[in-house]
Amino acid sequence: MLSIQRGRSFPLGATVTAGGVNFCLFSKHAERVELLLFEHADDPKPAHVLSLTAPLHRTANYWHIFVAGIGHGQVYAYRVYGPFAPELGHRFDGSKVLLDPYARAVVGWERYDRGAATRAGDNCATALRGVVVDPSHYDWEGDVPLEIPYARTIIYEMHVKGFTAHPNSGVSEGKRGTYAGLIEKIPYLQSLGITAVELLPVHQFDPQDAPPGLVNYWGYSTLAFFAPHRAYSSDQSLLGPLDEFRDMVKALHRAGIEVILDVVFNHTAEGNHEGPTLSFRGIENQAYYILESHNPAFYANYSGCGNTVKANHEIVGRLILDSLRYWVDVMHVDGFRFDLASILSRSKTGFPLADPPLPWLIESDPVLAGTKIIAEAWDAAGLYQVGSFIGERFAEWNGPFRDDVRRFVKGDRGMLGWLAARLLGSPDLYRDPHQIPNRTINFITCHDGFTLNDLVSYNQKHNEANGEDNRDGANDNYSWNCGQEGPSDDPQIEALRIKQIKNFLVILTLAQGTPMILMGDEVRRTQRGNNNAYGQDNEISWFDWDLVHRHRDMLHFWQKLLHWMQSLRLFEEENRLRVETYPVVEPVPYPYVVWHGTELGQQGWHPDGHALALEMVMPKAGEHLYVILNSYWEGLPFTLPPHPWQRLLDTHLPGAIDSAGPPVTTPQYLANPRSSVILRRFAPSDATAD
Numbered sequence: 001m002l003s004i005q006r007g008r009s010f011p012l013g014a015t016v017t018a019g020g021v022n023f024c025l026f027s028k029h030a031e032r033v034e035l036l037l038f039e040h041a042d043d044p045k046p047a048h049v050l051s052l053t054a055p056l057h058r059t060a061n062y063w064h065i066f067v068a069g070i071g072h073g074q075v076y077a078y079r080v081y082g083p084f085a086p087e088l089g090h091r092f093d094g095s096k097v098l099l100d101p102y103a104r105a106v107v108g109w110e111r112y113d114r115g116a117a118t119r120a121g122d123n124c125a126t127a128l129r130g131v132v133v134d135p136s137h138y139d140w141e142g143d144v145p146l147e148i149p150y151a152r153t154i155i156y157e158m159h160v161k162g163f164t165a166h167p168n169s170g171v172s173e174g175k176r177g178t179y180a181g182l183i184e185k186i187p188y189l190q191s192l193g194i195t196a197v198e199l200l201p202v203h204q205f206d207p208q209d210a211p212p213g214l215v216n217y218w219g220y221s222t223l224a225f226f227a228p229h230r231a232y233s234s235d236q237s238l239l240g241p242l243d244e245f246r247d248m249v250k251a252l253h254r255a256g257i258e259v260i261l262d263v264v265f266n267h268t269a270e271g272n273h274e275g276p277t278l279s280f281r282g283i284e285n286q287a288y289y290i291l292e293s294h295n296p297a298f299y300a301n302y303s304g305c306g307n308t309v310k311a312n313h314e315i316v317g318r319l320i321l322d323s324l325r326y327w328v329d330v331m332h333v334d335g336f337r338f339d340l341a342s343i344l345s346r347s348k349t350g351f352p353l354a355d356p357p358l359p360w361l362i363e364s365d366p367v368l369a370g371t372k373i374i375a376e377a378w379d380a381a382g383l384y385q386v387g388s389f390i391g392e393r394f395a396e397w398n399g400p401f402r403d404d405v406r407r408f409v410k411g412d413r414g415m416l417g418w419l420a421a422r423l424l425g426s427p428d429l430y431r432d433p434h435q436i437p438n439r440t441i442n443f444i445t446c447h448d449g450f451t452l453n454d455l456v457s458y459n460q461k462h463n464e465a466n467g468e469d470n471r472d473g474a475n476d477n478y479s480w481n482c483g484q485e486g487p488s489d490d491p492q493i494e495a496l497r498i499k500q501i502k503n504f505l506v507i508l509t510l511a512q513g514t515p516m517i518l519m520g521d522e523v524r525r526t527q528r529g530n531n532n533a534y535g536q537d538n539e540i541s542w543f544d545w546d547l548v549h550r551h552r553d554m555l556h557f558w559q560k561l562l563h564w565m566q567s568l569r570l571f572e573e574e575n576r577l578r579v580e581t582y583p584v585v586e587p588v589p590y591p592y593v594v595w596h597g598t599e600l601g602q603q604g605w606h607p608d609g610h611a612l613a614l615e616m617v618m619p620k621a622g623e624h625l626y627v628i629l630n631s632y633w634e635g636l637p638f639t640l641p642p643h644p645w646q647r648l649l650d651t652h653l654p655g656a657i658d659s660a661g662p663p664v665t666t667p668q669y670l671a672n673p674r675s676s677v678i679l680r681r682f683a684p685s686d687a688t689a690d
Contacts, residue, residue, distance in 0.1 A: 002037075002048060003068035009059040012322065013102025013226070014076065016134040020068035023076070025100065026315050027284045028061040029090060030082045035065055036097065036129075038075040041107035041238060044125035046077075072134040073238050075107060076100070077127060080283050089286040089296035091277065095122045099224060099279040101319055103130030104326075105239055106204045106227045114208040117276035128223065128278065131238050135330045138243060143250045143332055146258050147370045148195050150395065150438035150514045151572045154562060155260065156194040157446055158519035159218070159541070160202060160232045166542040178234040179241075179248040186255045188548075192522060193562035196258035196372075198337055200447055202229050202245070203261075206269035206278075207537075213467055214535030218447060220305070220339060221269040223278060225323040228331075242331075249332050258334035260372055261327060265309055265320050266343035266379065272299050272306035287315050290350045300350045302343050304380030311344045317358045325367040335372025337397075342379040345390060352383055356390055363393040374441055387429030395514065398426060398440040405444060406455065406478035408610075409503050411631050411674070416612050417605040419629070420595065423614070425512035425576050437576045440513035444504045445521060448474075450531045452504060452521035455479045456497040457486060462529030465536060473532030486529060499674060502557060502651040503631070506676040509565045510616070510627060512577060522558040523547035553654075560656035561649075570618040570625070577616065582641075584617075591618045598638050611671065613638050624681035630671040637668045640679070645669075649678040 007022050015022045023035055032053060036046035052063045077099060082092030096117060099106065106128050113126035164171045164181035175181040189197065201219030204227040210216045219229065233241035249259050268288075270281045280288035290300040290308040299307040310316050327333045338344065345356040363373060374395045377385040389396055401422045408415040421428045425437025445452045450461075459481045461473045482488075482496045501524070508515050519525070520543050527533050533541045548555060565571045570591065577593045582601030584594060595603040596613040603612055610632035616625045626645060628638050645664040649657040652672035664679060671677055 002050070002070070004050060005066040005068065006056055007064035007066035009062035009064050012062075012319075013100060013104070014074075014130065014132045016071050016132060017066075020066055021070050021074060021132050022064065022066045023100075024062055024064040025078060025080075025283065026062055026287070027080055027082070028287065029284065030063065030080045030092065032081040033057070033063045034079040034081075035067075036077045036079065036124075037067070037070070038077070038129055041075055041129065041131075042110045043075075044111070046124070070132070072132060072137060074132040075129050075238070076132065077129040078283070086273065086297035087295070089291050091281050091285040093277050093282055095120070096277040096282050097124045097127035097129075098277070098282045099128050100130045101224070101279055101283065102226055102322070103204075103224045104133035104135075104226050105131035105242060106224050106230060107131055107238060109230060112208070114206060114276050117278050118274070130224070130227075133239065133242065137239075138246055140246070140250065140332065143253055145332070145334055145370055146253055146256065147334075148258055149572075149574070150372070150436065151574045152566070153196055153258075153372075153438075153514050154194045154566075155196045155198050155441070155514065155516040156189065156192065156519065157198045157200070157443075157516055159200045159447065160229075161537070162217075162542045163519060164543070165537075166539065166544055168545045169543070170545060175234045178232050179228075179244045180234045183248055183251045186251060186257070189257060190255055192559060193566055194517070195256065196260055196334065197252065198260040198262060198516065200262050201264055201339075202232060203227065203263065204229050207231065209269045209271065210535045211467060215537045216535065217537040217541060218534045220264050220534070222264045222267075223269045225263075225265070225319065226326055246331060253332070258372070259332075260335040260337055260374070261333050262337045262339060263324075264339045265311060265323075266340040267303035267305040267307050267309055270307060272301065273297060275306060284315070287313050290346070290348065293349055302346060302350060302379050302381040302383070303340055308343060308346070308350065310348055312346065312353070312356055312358050313348055317361065320358065321361060321365060324362065325365070328367055328371055333371075335374065337374040337376065339376055340379045341375035341377055341389065341394075342383040342385050345383070345385065346379075359390040359394065363391040387426070387431070395439045395441050397446075397516075398422075398429070398442055398513065400429065401426060401440065401442045401511070401513070402444055402446075403478055405504065405507050408629075408631050409500060409507070409674075410478055410480045411610060411633065412478075414607040415631075416603070416609045419507075420605070420612065420614075423507070423511045424579075424593065427576060433576070436574045437512040438514045438574065441516050442508060442511050442513040443516040443518070444508055445518040446516070447518065448532070450477055450479055450529075451518060451525050451527055452501055453497075453524040453526045454529055454531070455504075456500045457481055457488075457526070458529040459485060460529070461531040462486075463532050465530060465540060466532060466534075473530075477531060496674065498554065499651050501554065503629075503674065503676045505558060505561060506649070506651065506678065507629065509561055509571075510678075512573070517558075519543060520547070523551045523555050557656040564648075564657045564659070568618070568623055569621040570616060570623045573618065588617070588619055593617070596638070598636055600639050600641060611636050615641065626679040626681070628669065628671045628675075628677040628679075630673070630675050630677075633673050635670050635672045637670050639668050640664065642667075643681045645679040646682045647677070647679055649676070651676045
């Protein structure tokens, strides 16, 4: 016999205390709640059903109970009874077994059936369940947050499974595609020079939330905001994923690499009105989701994924904050990238708020004070807030940087002024002069779209494998195949593609802001032209480790350029470079930039222009660069300032950046077609200083 007590209304979730576990669940309109206790993760029926009734087990809108004699590792779930009245926004269904929104681990995957949660009838045998967790059951061995400044941060966006799932990864079969597998590849990440990994969603998600024939590979289908995704663990014991995830974080920290989580607080795996009842929908539908005002039986869909989380509801906002705090305090992560973050700015009815409470609560929370918080500052319904997302701490994915740099390198007209703005940290978007330029997260590619190799290999998307007749995915990619669609054996086309990839990386490296690179771009990973591989859990999406050897010269180029970037104080500058006009009257005490065209000081941003030059100077560090960016299809001579110069890099030539490169002995430098050049000012004695 279990010993039952009334319990208390805090904390939410399942909390281990002396002698037992306190369970607490929010539901305003529930009439009765049942707590189900299972002996094993996949038992078809609970061993105990405990009824929570008002007023004994209800305080305000919180249902609670204390169960003595159980603890860490107990499997549990709920049934919640109340009105099923979709026209009023209620979708209670006592036949459905529900996951606790605060579950720290999720089990039941061997029997799980999304369809059974959608169809009428009892789904207990195939329902997911939570596990009671005592966070103190782990030794962090002194692990502490790294708190690397944005100015020294290079982000590597990656997929936990896709990184090591390929049979050629060199990871043992039982650890491929797992947190443990990622640990084995930490030396590779260190060799790149990156300082942070940004992991595609690792909150427990529903892989069955996908069209027939596909799986939800990316993970943007959250079921539990506190639980690490079980399938990414090589340890499938009840609490194995928690320990393996923490082992991964600890190992990355020891290697000097931060962990940023891509979090999806804008929608859940429950989908639209035809979706399954898994958790939130059956617990308090009105609170967790924005419903259509004219007909609450339907869900507002600002996410493009069927439903929209009501983030500024007081209960939901608390859950989001509690989740973020948990991942920082208990799981030791270093930051978050908020998917479709503009939804966090919408009111309870879906209208954009000028001063939304939740983003301010996130950025002012003391537990989160040392973390990186990054917004994807738009949503699927047209709310676009790049440059204007709320708050002072949020960094932002800079979509215009991606598009403008792609268009410049491709050779589009009228891009010089836009490129100049992107190189200076996008002052046209971030107009507050007191904002650090590193608030912009600069990227050319990300998980959503072409890889960098495909950006220079395809004019059109090729998403036929997704089963939607190539209708899905973005149509405006600003890509160019360099003369042939797809793979090519033509050496001239291949040489041009290699040069274009290098040009992209040069601009990404030089631009003020925080650079982010996509997993595998450094070795020309391809998705065969698929720019929406969300459902491709296969070699289309996985990192092919043979590429590390096949494209070792490209890998070396990336490694050398990133390490060179990290060696200069110029690229750690936390203030926007000032713009000086030519000729500069020296001495100048602050870091600055000077714009040039093919002639000194004559950059007019002509709409037909395709090339610019700039000097980047950090006087106190003695760093002085002259950069040429030529996207024109012909070579152009650039007049150099009258200083001794040394060539560090020319993407038209083979090899990587070279601090011992040759001196430039002519007053002009011929920038070959579609090439980037980096020179540095030096004295002859500097040639041996490196």
